[in-house]
Amino acid sequence: MIRCLAVDDEAYATKIIADYIAKIPFLTLAGTTTSAIEALTQVQQGNVDLVFLDIQMPELTDMQFLKLLGGRCKVILTTAYPEYALEGYEHDVVDYLLKPIPFDRFLKAAQKAYNLLQPVKNAEPAVLPAATEHLIAEPAAPAGNNHIFFKGDSKNKFLRVNYNDVLYIEGLKNYISIFTPEQRLVTYQTLRDLEEQLPQPPFYRVHKSYIVSLNKIRMIDGNLIYINDQTIPIGETYRDEFFRIIRDVR
Structure with a gap:
């Protein structure tokens, strides 16, 4: 770090x-x-x-x-x-x-x-935990229909994340941060790749940098989504489709 x-x-x-x-x-x-x-x-x-x-x-x-x-x-x-x-x-x-x-x-x-x-700091791994003691790397293929397994920080180690625990997902270039009520999980992967693995619904892309779980949305106000204390913008590219989905699931 x-x-x-x-x-x-x-x-x-x-x-x-x-x-x-x-x-x-x-x-x-x-x-x-x-x-x-x-x-x-x-x-x-x-x-x-x-x-x-x-x-x-x-x-x-x-x-x-x-x-x-x-x-x-x-x-x-x-x-x-x-x-x-x-x-x-x-x-x-x-x-x-x-x-x-x-x-x-x-x-x-x-x-x-x-x-x-990093050569000075003894070659620490490029992806380190943030606000959590867990470090996860590359997502494996989805298993079952209510959770996904992520490859862990050692060989043959995997971490299970239930879809129902996911609040939202943020993409930063080739990094993905998955936010749950207890922790933030970090993986080196594109948001687009992860999007293809997640079920729709409840997960939808609402911005070039965010995927949200419809089940966790507390409020929508204009172009902003509120999930717990986090405010997530709705991108112009995704706005019409997102509000169509919201109207359909009411």
Whole structure:
């Protein structure tokens, strides 16, 4: 697991980075700060592997910060100013993200950091548990008509998930997160592949990044689906078909 620190003089910007970090299985949030000095202290204490650093910090410039780091961790620069990119790369940063940062671009930068850090961190597996002690990899074929088996983190190990336990499923590029009331299960697979294995109903694709269980929907308000405390958007491509299905099952 790569420990990440989000550093920006705007608190809202650190929250965006923190939210992105929470979506990627091999990242974990070590903290957020609006102070470059506090960030440097955390890094020097050995608690951080990767820093997402805004260039325009009041206490230290990004280049001063990078020099003081002394190579203790990797850095991804975040800024609204593309003209600083070349200078950043001269200081061996992992990547350079321009604000506003799309999630797919953030994920690409995170993967670059993963590829650089894993030899140092003893080749940990690329997919790590998030909010759960379970680690699952590639889904096996469905078994029976009320559950699915997922291949586990060791040979001949499988984890059974009952369809009725699934709240919703989120896809992040080639990663899938399956949310149940007790845990989040992570697998390396595309959402499209998993969609083909799931029964319809109760499962329906409502967005390029989400599949929901109709049985778990608490409320629909406009283009938003509410499942427990989670809000899931309805994509424009899926909207007409989804509401047709909802009308049919009422």
